[in-house]
Amino acid sequence: MDLKEEKIESKEVFKGKILNLFVDTVKLPNGKTSTREVVRHCKASCILAKLPNGKFLLEKQFRYPYNEEIYEFPAGKCDLDEDPMKTAYRELEEETGYQANNIVYLGKMYPSCAYTDEIIYLYYADSLVKKEQHLDEGEALNVYEYSLEEIMNLIKLDKLNDAKSLCALQFYFAKIYKNN
Amino acid sequence: MDLKEEKIESKEVFKGKILNLFVDTVKLPNGKTSTREVVRHCKASCILAKLPNGKFLLEKQFRYPYNEEIYEFPAGKCDLDEDPMKTAYRELEEETGYQANNIVYLGKMYPSCAYTDEIIYLYYADSLVKKEQHLDEGEALNVYEYSLEEIMNLIKLDKLNDAKSLCALQFYFAKIYKNN
Numbered sequence: 001m002d003l004k005e006e007k008i009e010s011k012e013v014f015k016g017k018i019l020n021l022f023v024d025t026v027k028l029p030n031g032k033t034s035t036r037e038v039v040r041h042c043k044a045s046c047i048l049a050k051l052p053n054g055k056f057l058l059e060k061q062f063r064y065p066y067n068e069e070i071y072e073f074p075a076g077k078c079d080l081d082e083d084p085m086k087t088a089y090r091e092l093e094e095e096t097g098y099q100a101n102n103i104v105y106l107g108k109m110y111p112s113c114a115y116t117d118e119i120i121y122l123y124y125a126d127s128l129v130k131k132e133q134h135l136d137e138g139e140a141l142n143v144y145e146y147s148l149e150e151i152m153n154l155i156k157l158d159k160l161n162d163a164k165s166l167c168a169l170q171f172y173f174a175k176i177y178k179n180n
Numbered sequence: 181m182d183l184k185e186e187k188i189e190s191k192e193v194f195k196g197k198i199l200n201l202f203v204d205t206v207k208l209p210n211g212k213t214s215t216r217e218v219v220r221h222c223k224a225s226c227i228l229a230k231l232p233n234g235k236f237l238l239e240k241q242f243r244y245p246y247n248e249e250i251y252e253f254p255a256g257k258c259d260l261d262e263d264p265m266k267t268a269y270r271e272l273e274e275e276t277g278y279q280a281n282n283i284v285y286l287g288k289m290y291p292s293c294a295y296t297d298e299i300i301y302l303y304y305a306d307s308l309v310k311k312e313q314h315l316d317e318g319e320a321l322n323v324y325e326y327s328l329e330e331i332m333n334l335i336k337l338d339k340l341n342d343a344k345s346l347c348a349l350q351f352y353f354a355k356i357y358k359n360n
Contacts, residue, residue, distance in 0.1 A: 039295075113297065116296070
């Protein structure tokens with residue numbers, strides 16, 4: 001089945017601080033037209049970071065859309081034209097105070113493919129050295145150390161729900177983790 | 181550290197077919213005010229469905245925000261007030277033609293917690309029986325059967341990037357999968 005949709009027209013309906021919103025008119029594979037509501041968002045990076053003690057850095061942040069504090073691995077938006085791996089080094093140190101001497105690319109994920117173009121690049125980091133945490137103005141988060149077993153328990157209890165963190169773990173298991 | 185942000189004001193800036201966009205003013209934990217751009221979106225369900233031959237149902241769909249055909253497990257938006265498990269049964273049959281006699285809840289995921297309130301409920305299905313596919317008007321997708329090994333290879337090759345699908349797999353490995 002031919003699947004491709006072609007852009008006929010694009011209209012920006014909102015220009016914001018962290019996202020822009022477009023309503024595009026498209027031609028469907030069946031020849032009819034439809035509209036697509038698309039959030040345009042910058043790239044971001046997320047880091048699964050392993051400490052020398054074997055535990056992983058996990059954060060808790062209040063996330064306004066859910067009115068809830070949630071568990072997440074360290075992450076942040078790429079600055080304009082910033083390489084996502086550089087973002088990974090930078091955000092890990094800013095948010096947790098740990099500098100990584102080794103970061104490996106795991107894969108990329110598409111958060112919600114129907115309406116946003118955001119791509120989050122996922123990394124694994126180790127050889128961490130403690131430096132200084134330096135949060136952005138207004139940024140508030142708590143940092144924890146969890147073993148892999150504790151993280152798997154959070155998943156079993158449906159208490160780790162952040163997509164980028166779950167995806168980073170899935171790539172880690174597919175590409176890096178060795179069971180002893 | 182106190183993390184909670186309090187809503188001071190909420191302004192709807194766009195009302196669409198599949199999403200609404202709000203710009204809210206919030207009081208931060210440090211007492212200052214800031215704004216939050218929030219996409220409000222309906223709930224959705226995603227299904228990791230295992231066939232009697234041991235393979236899993238995988239789809240390829242053109243996703244306009246990425247201008248790309250991507251791999252995904254069957255999924256769809258919940259109708260108004262529809263129970264997400266009912267959505268899972270309905271969407272699986274509509275998109276793939278398979279009726280499940282057993283669906284198990286895996287967990288829920290938050291696609292991009294900084295700016296959308298969408299929740300995608302993840303399910304595992306088996307005991308599948310072939311019925312009729314009946315796609316929505318304008319919906320175009322191809323359905324494939326992949327072994328778990330083939331799916332893990334897609335991940336290793338960075339070719340399975342859809343967040344809900346990767347998260348469903350991660351919950352499946354944490355809660356259901358037994359390594360013989």
